[in-house]
Amino acid sequence: MKFKTLKFADDEVKNLKKANRFITPRILNSAQEPVAIIDRKKVVNLTSNNYLAMANNPKVKKASIEAIKKYGAGTAAVRTIIGTMSIHAELEKKFAAFKQAEAAILFQSGFTSNTALCQSLMTSPEDLLVSDELNHASIIDGGRLSKAAKRIYKHRDMNSLKEILESKEARKARRCMIVTDGVFSMDGDIAPLDEIEKLAHKYGAFVMVDDAHASGVIGKQGKGTVDHFNLHGKIEIQIGTLSKAFAAVGGYAATTKNLRDYLGSVARPFLFSSSQPPSVAATCLAVLDILKHDPKILKKLWSNTKFFKEELTKAGFDIGNSETPIVPIMVGDTQKAIKFSQMLFKEGVFALSIGFPTVPKGKERLRAIVTAGHTIKDLEFAIKKFIKVGKKLNIV
Numbered sequence: 001m002k003f004k005t006l007k008f009a010d011d012e013v014k015n016l017k018k019a020n021r022f023i024t025p026r027i028l029n030s031a032q033e034p035v036a037i038i039d040r041k042k043v044v045n046l047t048s049n050n051y052l053a054m055a056n057n058p059k060v061k062k063a064s065i066e067a068i069k070k071y072g073a074g075t076a077a078v079r080t081i082i083g084t085m086s087i088h089a090e091l092e093k094k095f096a097a098f099k100q101a102e103a104a105i106l107f108q109s110g111f112t113s114n115t116a117l118c119q120s121l122m123t124s125p126e127d128l129l130v131s132d133e134l135n136h137a138s139i140i141d142g143g144r145l146s147k148a149a150k151r152i153y154k155h156r157d158m159n160s161l162k163e164i165l166e167s168k169e170a171r172k173a174r175r176c177m178i179v180t181d182g183v184f185s186m187d188g189d190i191a192p193l194d195e196i197e198k199l200a201h202k203y204g205a206f207v208m209v210d211d212a213h214a215s216g217v218i219g220k221q222g223k224g225t226v227d228h229f230n231l232h233g234k235i236e237i238q239i240g241t242l243s244k245a246f247a248a249v250g251g252y253a254a255t256t257k258n259l260r261d262y263l264g265s266v267a268r269p270f271l272f273s274s275s276q277p278p279s280v281a282a283t284c285l286a287v288l289d290i291l292k293h294d295p296k297i298l299k300k301l302w303s304n305t306k307f308f309k310e311e312l313t314k315a316g317f318d319i320g321n322s323e324t325p326i327v328p329i330m331v332g333d334t335q336k337a338i339k340f341s342q343m344l345f346k347e348g349v350f351a352l353s354i355g356f357p358t359v360p361k362g363k364e365r366l367r368a369i370v371t372a373g374h375t376i377k378d379l380e381f382a383i384k385k386f387i388k389v390g391k392k393l394n395i396v
């Protein structure tokens with residue numbers, strides 16, 4: 001099909017290819033398993049966010065199927081029309097309890113949760129949104145949709161944050177919201193939420209933490225960053241995703257009852273985009289139940305993480321400042337990172353290469369994510385291949 005009017009798209013594709021920024025996703029031909037069939041090849045899968053190995057868990061699948069039988073396949077409405085099913089209300093209650101907050105509100109994704117919150121809470125040029133420089137794209141877009149002024153602090157740098165909070169602009173602001181990822185998605189490091197909380201409340205700001213990579217991963221029962229730092233009752237807003245450890249799709253904000261109800265009346269994704277299929281809510285209810293009653297899974301996630309990171313470090317790889325199952329393996333060059341990933345794939349291991357502009361120049365890397373589903377044998381196999389290819393490419 002040819003449209004003269006879309007000639008610009010041909011040029012854009014060419015430019016992306018020239019800049020190594022054209023993306024061709026690999027295709028999963030099996031369930032999202034620790035050893036999966038990807039592009040028709042059986043590989044150790046170190047790429048998904050399936051932290052707790054719930055994506056293909058029999059109990060979770062059964063709950064999801066039961067919900068389809070009871071409530072049907074879809075909701076065919078937004079929440080405020082007739083898309084609120086009892087199972088959505090139940091899940092909101094359970095997520096509030098999980099996060100030890102008064103209430104929670106579901107959104108269609110982690111992405112729209114962030115845009116919804118930023119846009120609904122930061123509504124005037126007199127508001128100030130203060131954000132870590134490595135925050136997720138959805139927080140950046142949320143800032144763009146908000147009417148607030150924006151200030152960016154250096155990654156996890158509390159002096160940089162303090163400087164902003166002490167500025168005249170911050171002191172004059174009508175509302176000041178500090179936003180941070182709980183666990184940063186490219187480096188696997190944890191935000192110093194205890195220090196952020198102290199500074200915020202000293203200067204009259206409130207805090208929103210995005211726990212996409214922290215829920216189901218850090219804290220007791222995987223409750224997230226607030227639990228990790230024992231800050232229950234001190235952080236105003238906790239964002240979570242249903243799309244990573246919870247193996248479904250969606251997001252939520254856990255907060256006070258009034259803020260929840262305010263969002264339920266004004267947040268644009270809540271008002272204008274339909275609610276999740278009931279099977280999604282059932283999936284998350286099942287995962288919450290497993291997290292509560294089976295501590296072994298979280299333990300396995302962390303013992304696997306420890307093993308994998310120790311072995312890579314022993315072999316001489318630079319794995320940055322990771323404190324979580326997200327393991328960056330530094331390469332320092334986009335072409336080389338792509339090559340590393342491709343050669344590993346041929347050897348039966350999939351870890352994604354991440355280049356500029358997703359990460360700064362010089363910080364190009366592979367990113368591996370360990371899950372509770374990997375066996376030590378899977379990880380040993382992967383490490384052997386990392387070393388083999390790493391030597392060939394002079395990385396170790």
Ligand SMILES: *Cc1c(COP(=O)(O)O)cnc(C)c1O
Binds near residue numbers: 111112181210213
């Ligand atoms: C993945 C991610 C999101 C987006 O979540 P989805 O549910 O996939 O839309 C938001 N914030 C952070 C920090 C993430 O890593």
